[in-house]
Amino acid sequence: MRVEYINPFVEAATSILREVLQCDVARGELYLKSTASPVLGVAAIIGLAGDVEGRVLLDMNRQTAVQVASAMLASMEMEPITELNDLGRATITELANMITGQAVTKLHNLGFKFDLTPPALVTGDNMEISNTNVEALIVPMEVPQGKIEINVAVRERG
């Protein structure tokens, strides 16, 4: 992945998570994954188009998703959830939208033009995601609710 794209995603993930969860966020070591990689259980996908093609995946396990959604709802003075219902799914989707949106804004300021597709949420066990010949950059984030991985796979349009 193009070097210039890395920081905007890392910064956006850190600042958005810190803001919505109101807590300390630790970033793990960035690494690359080959195309087929397992998904933790709940994954919000946002497609990217424009100068590049690819997608951003916000990936976490079901328990983390419920707790993160609850924390976000609580901050808006809403009832926490106990299972991943419609409200929970919408909340996680919105989180992915916020992170990707902020990253794309930062990229736009650097002169890269990205368009976003509406997010989709995928849940299930033992899922794998594969893109042909695009490796994924993994930004692992540790929050009190658990581990969230931002998985970015984009390539230049050639």
Place this chain on the structure above:
Amino acid sequence: MAGNATTERRRSVQHTGLFRTQEIDDESVESVDFKMVTFSLGGKLYGVDIMMVSEIAKFDEFTYVPNTPPFVAGVYNLRGEIISVIDLRVMFRLPIAYRRADEPADGLILRLETGLIGVIVDSIDRVVGVSSQTIQPPHPIFADVNIRYISGVVEFEQQLYIILDTERILGPELALGSAPGAARAIGRGAQPLPASDRIAQTVAGDAEPPASVLIDNVSSTLHSLTDFVVSPVNRQWVEQRVANWQSDHHGEIDVTTPESADRFLRGFATPDSSRLWTDEYRAAVAELLPEPRGAINVWNPGCGAGYETYSIATLLRSVYPESGIKVWAGDKDLLRISTAPNMIWSSEPPSEFYLDHMVKTREGYAFTGEIKDLILFEFSDFLHGTTLPPFSIVVIRDVLSYLPEEHQQRVVRTIEDGSLRPCLIITGTNEDLLPILRCKEVSRGPVRGYLLE
């Protein structure tokens, strides 16, 4: 086609004359210069040129593909790459040895000009090295296989091995139907190999020089202390280095610590690495550059902090002011590559040449936007697969020597599949590409270069 093959061979021979000592040639008259992987099919022993074999595999779980000839066993997922698998026994109408349904089938993955293909055999035997001079032309009674698929027959330890011409069997001619018959019955497999291969196998092969035990020791030590991998790509340098080291250290090879490993490897690195190319190095590269034909794409894996990337980009811009140029540079070391897009010199760069392509900023000298726009730095591990536009220049200096041999093969395949021909490949000064890629050496001065045609 035959004409091409001959020219290629002649070129490599000339080449060797230029760049190697004569003695290896003389010595190889009776030595092992043809290696084959042997296997059994319907009770007879067969062999294929080891240079054609990508790997030995156990196939299980094919995916059956409808509407294919009966000898197509299906497609197989080889670590993400889908390859076709052919059952040679069905193809040659041989009896198929009984095998339990859940037992994986023995087979080979062959690298043909058209790509990878898997073949199923009864069982893999071993690797046998013979002298190509002992290979005899095929005779119709030798095998159950149509003679035009046989490139020769050779005896080894009282066993007859039938050498198959894989390109003829599985290559593009398969689709075209009949081949010219027995006139070309000895395919290239049975010919004395191009001299380049002969060198590779004499160096890496069975006829081991006396220092080989030492080199094996050094090789495993280096591998545990550094990422350096002793392979045919750099074996020549290592042998020379071991010899020199012995004379300097009274016969002791005391490479036991990281410091001594670094000392041992001193001198391996290409002189112009980790800095912008000097005028001399750049001039030598310039002489090797091909005629411009449209857009020029460069693949620069393992670019590190980006010095060589900027060097090649500025050189190309000055040589081809009109052409579209793109340099795809990548490294899996995030720390090093992340500084590459914004490289800054606090003092003046090493050569005035670069000043023409730089602007002075408050922090120091930086390359102009025009040069930066030619380059795409990627945080990337090319083992995960690459999507590159067809490239005609590869700058891969001191990268192959730090990769295990199977990963070197991946690089070779990426170059073979992704390049326009002719493709100029620049390797490290002490790296030899001939053992792993059929190409010709075009080195000039300090620059080690190869041309893939």
